[in-house]
Amino acid sequence: MKIKMIATDLDGTFLRDNHTYNHRLFKKVFRQLQKRGIRFVAASGSSYPRLKREFAPYVDQMGFVSQNGSVIHLGDKLIQDYPIDSRALARVMHVLDRYYGPRDINQLVVSGPIHSYVDQTMDDHNFKIVKTFYEDVHRVPDIRHIFASSPDEEFTKISINFANHVNLARVAATLDNFLPASLIIENSGFNTDLIGNAHGTKRNGLALLQDYFACAPSEIVTFGDNENDLGMLAMTAQSYAMQNAHQVIRMQAGHVTTADNNHDGVLKTIQQILKNN
Template sequence: MTVKMIVTDMDGTFLNDHHSYNHNLFAYAFALMRARGIKFVLASGSSYPRLRRDFFEFKDHLGFISQNGSVTHVGNRLIDYIPLTPHDLNSLLFVLHRTSLTDFIDQLVVSGVHGSYVDASMSDDDFNRMKIYYEKITRVPSLLNVFQTFPDEIFTKITICFSHSLNLDDIHAKLDNHLPANLLMENSGYNCELIGNALATKRNAIQTLQNIYGIKDPNEIVTFGDNENDLGMLSMTRNSFAMANAADHIKFQAAHTTAVSNNDDGVLATIMNILDMKLPLQVAQ
């Protein structure tokens, strides 16, 4: 197998259920990948500041696809972004009100290239929970006026976390036929929907990095994912892996399934197998 780039989702995939990973094993595997010229890319629904925080010591040598493909970085360099407009936000809020979903919203986050924004009324507990995924968050008096409050921000994604009294089928039944055609809704787990420009997908962002890295064949890319927002990148290469902990319909879309789950270093174990290397005992724990 010729591998030139490895792309992994974060939560539920590379990270364990405590939002952490085996730093020693990753440092070892990452050194091996760099020595072989393999690019390593993080592809997440969460924000670039969060990804930089979690991989700070490696940040200059990684690719970052954040907000489900709305923003793409190589190291510190902003490569691409796909913006939302004030009209997009207003259209979405109108649809939520029209479908009576506003009563079931637990958290609403509007994100941009530089940071993320929440209503000032958000509780401290919810605010601290959102910082896990977004890191750089600002409370604002009104999200309705966020475009005017931060005129220099480039807004890219809206995250809506719904009450668990609703399931995904309920949410999709209400929203699927009402969203404007230029917007795409993807589930990122935890009953949260990420809504952005329809072109802003992980798969499209990977293709942008392919061009930058000079990778013509998508089958020279390995992808890992566990959720709906990973399906595009899982279907783009024959070297795709659904996590052992993923739902069956996600596994069906991938070419392979990892031997072990996200809580057992499933991505790193698979990478070591791809590199034809055994797990060194001193970093395997």
Template structure:
């Protein structure tokens, strides 16, 4: 069956642990994808500006699913977003304040489609990490007041990076008990949870692109390594969990890559698929 779209998660999947990828190999492979009219989609928990930086030479020939599916771009063109109601955002902040203190949270990031916000009290080390994943970041006097400070912003995601002593399974249990039904919490790796509109998932965002391109499920190939990739992996019979993924993720995907993210696992698999595709 002919491949018409390839969607891949970024960190822990397409990118090495040092957050880079094999530029030369990708350039060669991307030319092959274009010749075959195969769309390449970057699907990540981080922001569109970060993804646009990673793929700067190819932006206008790609699609982007950012913030775990809350924001969708076709090249630089904004397609759709799944915003969060302000009352729901305030509810999340209340829950965090009730159950967790400053020693429990390293990074708290509130994002709109292209701009992310952090508290001005965030230290330089954590701010540098946030900039790596979100690119366009604004410090605000009080992150809990960001909703009233930016009333015209369409907030789409809250990212919480917890300290190592926090068990994310317990976080999920707390959130499931207190979050409004309109919101979903997903683990994005690196001890980070992303909270957003329940409709803003990678699977739903990919379905938007699928509908635009009139694609069948079996014309799509997906790659992932974490919980937030499960929906995307489950939608097609041509899904791949990374060799370095958690065993639970591997069980949900149709296939597992032969090699891990640090050794071009995605690119190697795509090359093999193109050799066998017809």
């Protein structure tokens, strides 16, 4: 079966738990993909600057679906983004203030296509964690009024990392009742929920690149490990849940990798796919 595009989630999928990957093996696999004309796409809840850093030597030859599909790049070129209406953004902040206090939320991040923002009161420990996933991060006097203080800036995603005592299933149920219909909330793992434009999903982002490169669903391979990957995994029969993924995710994918994310599961699976094709 001909393959034209491979898309993979990062954290918990392509990357090890310590946020690294096998650079030597990836370089070898990437060369094989290029020889066969197969596009490689990184699809993540993280921001584009973080993805660009992770794949610095390959940026010009890759596609990027960042912020769970709210921002799509082809190399350095922005192909599409899905902004949040300022009134909807204000509504999210109001609901968060109503139901959750400082002890419930570790990190609250508001992002545009490139820049991300946190409140100046965020402690250094949490700020360092945010920098890992968003790279280009700035402190502002009051994150809850970022839309009012920056009326000309476009915002595409809100990330909320909740404390361990917060039940994420209840969070989703609560926010679903109050969020505008124009927004979607998705769990991104690590006790983190992402809120953004309802059109900004990994599935829609990958579908955009699919049209761009004229790929049929059967010509796409996808890898994921979490709830926010399900739409992408459902696009093609050539979908792989990671061995380390939750059973629910593994049951909904076409295949399960033999190796987990800490043992190069994605790269080894790609090698096997190329060998079989």
